[in-house]
Amino acid sequence: MGTAKKEPLLRVVKHAELSTRQSIGLRVLAVVLALAVGGLFIALIGYNPFEIYATIVSGCFRSPMAIQATVKFCIPMCISALGVTLAFKMRFWNIGGEGQLIMGAVFASFFALFCSGMPHLLLLAVMFIAGFVGGGLWGLIPAACREKWGTNETLFTLMLNYIALYIVTFLRDGPWRDPEAAGFNKIARFAPKAMLDKVFGVHAGWIVMLILVVLVFLYLKKTKQGYEIGVVGESRDTARYAGINVRRVVLRTMFLSGGIAGIGGMVQATGSDITLSAGVAGGVGFTGIIIAWLAQLNPFVALIVSFAFSILVKGSSVVQSAYGLSTDCADILQGIILFFIMAMEFFIRYKLVFRGHREKLPVKTAADTDAASGEKEAEEK
Amino acid sequence: MAEQEYAIRCDKITKVFGSVVANDQIDLDVRYGEILALLGENGSGKTTLMNMISGIYHPDGGTIYVDGRAASIQSPLDAQNLGVGMIHQHFKLVNIFSAMENIELGTPGKKLPPKVLRRKVEDLCEKYGLETDPDKPIHAMSVSEKQTVEILKVLYRGARILILDEPTAVLTPQETDKLFAILRQMRKAGCAVIIITHKLNEVLSISDRVTILRKGKSYGTVNTAEVNVSKLTELMVGRAVTLEIDRPKPEDPEDILKLVDLTVRRKDGSVALDDVSFSIRTGEILGVAGVAGSGQKELCETIAGLIQPAQGAILYKKENLAGKTPRELIEMGISMSFVPEDRLGMGLVAGMGMTDNMLLKTYTQGKGPFVDRAPARAMAESLVEKLDIVTAGVEAPVRMMSGGNVQKVLLGREIESNPDLLITAYPVRGLDINSSYLVYDLLNEQKKKGVAVVYIGEDLDVLLQLCDRILVLCHGKVTGVVDAAAVSKEQIGLMMTGESAQEVMEYGNG
Numbered sequence: 001m002g003t004a005k006k007e008p009l010l011r012v013v014k015h016a017e018l019s020t021r022q023s024i025g026l027r028v029l030a031v032v033l034a035l036a037v038g039g040l041f042i043a044l045i046g047y048n049p050f051e052i053y054a055t056i057v058s059g060c061f062r063s064p065m066a067i068q069a070t071v072k073f074c075i076p077m078c079i080s081a082l083g084v085t086l087a088f089k090m091r092f093w094n095i096g097g098e099g100q101l102i103m104g105a106v107f108a109s110f111f112a113l114f115c116s117g118m119p120h121l122l123l124l125a126v127m128f129i130a131g132f133v134g135g136g137l138w139g140l141i142p143a144a145c146r147e148k149w150g151t152n153e154t155l156f157t158l159m160l161n162y163i164a165l166y167i168v169t170f171l172r173d174g175p176w177r178d179p180e181a182a183g184f185n186k187i188a189r190f191a192p193k194a195m196l197d198k199v200f201g202v203h204a205g206w207i208v209m210l211i212l213v214v215l216v217f218l219y220l221k222k223t224k225q226g227y228e229i230g231v232v233g234e235s236r237d238t239a240r241y242a243g244i245n246v247r248r249v250v251l252r253t254m255f256l257s258g259g260i261a262g263i264g265g266m267v268q269a270t271g272s273d274i275t276l277s278a279g280v281a282g283g284v285g286f287t288g289i290i291i292a293w294l295a296q297l298n299p300f301v302a303l304i305v306s307f308a309f310s311i312l313v314k315g316s317s318v319v320q321s322a323y324g325l326s327t328d329c330a331d332i333l334q335g336i337i338l339f340f341i342m343a344m345e346f347f348i349r350y351k352l353v354f355r356g357h358r359e360k361l362p363v364k365t366a367a368d369t370d371a372a373s374g375e376k377e378a379e380e381k
Numbered sequence: 382m383a384e385q386e387y388a389i390r391c392d393k394i395t396k397v398f399g400s401v402v403a404n405d406q407i408d409l410d411v412r413y414g415e416i417l418a419l420l421g422e423n424g425s426g427k428t429t430l431m432n433m434i435s436g437i438y439h440p441d442g443g444t445i446y447v448d449g450r451a452a453s454i455q456s457p458l459d460a461q462n463l464g465v466g467m468i469h470q471h472f473k474l475v476n477i478f479s480a481m482e483n484i485e486l487g488t489p490g491k492k493l494p495p496k497v498l499r500r501k502v503e504d505l506c507e508k509y510g511l512e513t514d515p516d517k518p519i520h521a522m523s524v525s526e527k528q529t530v531e532i533l534k535v536l537y538r539g540a541r542i543l544i545l546d547e548p549t550a551v552l553t554p555q556e557t558d559k560l561f562a563i564l565r566q567m568r569k570a571g572c573a574v575i576i577i578t579h580k581l582n583e584v585l586s587i588s589d590r591v592t593i594l595r596k597g598k599s600y601g602t603v604n605t606a607e608v609n610v611s612k613l614t615e616l617m618v619g620r621a622v623t624l625e626i627d628r629p630k631p632e633d634p635e636d637i638l639k640l641v642d643l644t645v646r647r648k649d650g651s652v653a654l655d656d657v658s659f660s661i662r663t664g665e666i667l668g669v670a671g672v673a674g675s676g677q678k679e680l681c682e683t684i685a686g687l688i689q690p691a692q693g694a695i696l697y698k699k700e701n702l703a704g705k706t707p708r709e710l711i712e713m714g715i716s717m718s719f720v721p722e723d724r725l726g727m728g729l730v731a732g733m734g735m736t737d738n739m740l741l742k743t744y745t746q747g748k749g750p751f752v753d754r755a756p757a758r759a760m761a762e763s764l765v766e767k768l769d770i771v772t773a774g775v776e777a778p779v780r781m782m783s784g785g786n787v788q789k790v791l792l793g794r795e796i797e798s799n800p801d802l803l804i805t806a807y808p809v810r811g812l813d814i815n816s817s818y819l820v821y822d823l824l825n826e827q828k829k830k831g832v833a834v835v836y837i838g839e840d841l842d843v844l845l846q847l848c849d850r851i852l853v854l855c856h857g858k859v860t861g862v863v864d865a866a867a868v869s870k871e872q873i874g875l876m877m878t879g880e881s882a883q884e885v886m887e888y889g890n891g
Contacts, residue, residue, distance in 0.1 A: 222751050222752060223750045223751055223752060224744055224745060224750060224751070224752050225750065226752075227737070227740065227744050227752050228744075230730070230732075230733065230737070231730050231733075231741070234730045234731060234732050234733065235726050235727065235730065235731070237723070237726055237727040238726065238727050238728070238729065238730050238741070240687055240707065241685070241687065241707065241719070241721065241727050241728065241741075242707070242741045242742055243706065243707035243708035243710075243711055243742070244708075245708065353441075
């Protein structure tokens, strides 16, 4: 019978809900730790981490041109983060930002390539709408299938990314192939009229990005539709109870979510690439998911996080040219940061207790507060 | 050694969840051949304590002695090896397996031939006075039959210390009596039994001693023979309480809602409500009694427009509501309020604050695309004041509130919309006595205002005291609608098992 086993060495214990400041502190700590481990990695492959980090930062701000390049990296990342933010708020796991961005670019490119007779501003407006609709439709498909047949949105949106990517390849090698391109297949460069104008040396996408940040923030916080997204995300039963048409909310939100990503694609194609290439998204749709998550679905924070990420991207390209260190190292660093942030989510909710460590009771126990409220109720009776 | 006579002795057990001290230095002991009741309101830490004895949690402080020896119970398996078995509130059985397959499942050693296993199970049944059909699959069993299987499972594993977590919550009065007979048999056979409950009359009828928990602390152990209901309440709540529920006379009740031949199917196709007809009247509280899962949930949700009935009509002032969605009901101007059973999962948005929860049914009002939060905030603040809601602020997520306060928020919102019809599903479940009485008062207030109130309840004593009429459901059928003042608890109990009101009332008279 009574096997005299000892107390377990390590136990996981849930601790009190932390204040916002404490949880932000923990997340900052996670980033610092991630940089430290990243530094260790850099040191292991034979470089001085301090030097590398310094180069990353200085590389982004050493000249106006470097700053402009950094901002340019930021635009598609931030816009696609805004897109998935809408879907994530509804707990709809849209992993298809990449594909939605590509389809936005495809729709916009159609007008850039074949309707370039239009006046400049009208053409841009048409392309903008086309990008929005293209991305939106690509977001609508998985939403409609989930509402109709209960398909898994995560897998579905993920698969659609590859379909979108191969649609571009198909267009590049077939119908939209530039006949003047010698050697390898590519799509023709857009006419100057279909190019996004530059403002302060960066294509106007950054203005679109800032407007979208504000709009998404207002939409989620202040509008009836934004409220509905929150309710549906928390509990579908509550939404039904409140008389919300859940299906309509899901479809509408996914159209908007994909549409925003589509705008990102349009901006990238017309502002940065000036053509449609298979690399138009280049993984930005996935980075956007990480950013939205790190920003806790807050659009303004997403802007800041995107900028931080673009420093990492731009800076590591500088590091590559200065030290011959591959830009893949930036991806590794991103991965390490993400890993630490995710791990920190665990410590925001739990802590580990070692054997022999006895819990000190909180000074004011819940029993006391409960008793106080009980007395209050008693007085009322 | 004196310690030897204790089957279990807990010495200063402490368990902390975050900032909540669920158990604060609790002492408890139980001997072999004794039934100990563990009494306390919801949230007083009863289940937490028992979960530590059965190896689900590990205490943060204190020691558990089993048979006089300090034991470290790290898993349910350890508990089992020490002869401790717990019967949980929610059964842990495999539906498609038979009773004896479930009983054998998870025991070490080779699978026994069915003949041997059946004999073993039957021997156990005989020893403790249990009745079961070893070959019957679980899905074909009633709740009380399933409970019997759970008990057998524990006994089969050689448990001599049994813990039952609110075993009577799902039983009719008759089934409860049967269970108690089994427990007495176990006591005679030398087992130690701990029964968790918050029903006082059960404590008095079954236990030898009572340990009372309040807000995570132990308030002593008394011999059952030396106490009565009011003494126990005082110990449990901390002060003397009057247990009378007010029942004002209904004033000219009038039919407001008529359900005609209503049949509702569940998602899996089974019949939840079978040809149900009755009417709901203004200025009166209609109680709905029935074993859990008899169709109460579907009844509420069908009236509220969340489920489409397969057949029948719901007539509201001559209009048929059956099949209308909640939004259509709101647009028709029908002022109906519904306090669902699942408060945080259906009635409220758990992650939002009070303000946003006030908006839930009214946010579409007002022109333009934007939500106007000012009136909702004002309403939230006035509710905090009026109902004495304890919260960190009207913007703090409601999931952080205690159960009683959550219910105040929900009920408060529904009452603020001035309904003609108020449907409440288990509105006092999980609430302490103070909050429960506040709910009864609020419902009576509505009744006096002429609102038609429907009260789905589980505690028959409360139903009998609070309601004017009681409707009894059994397997989705209405077995009767009776005058609450003229019926006894036993009669309701018989109706819950399927006997019609007529038959039952004749018994009573004959």
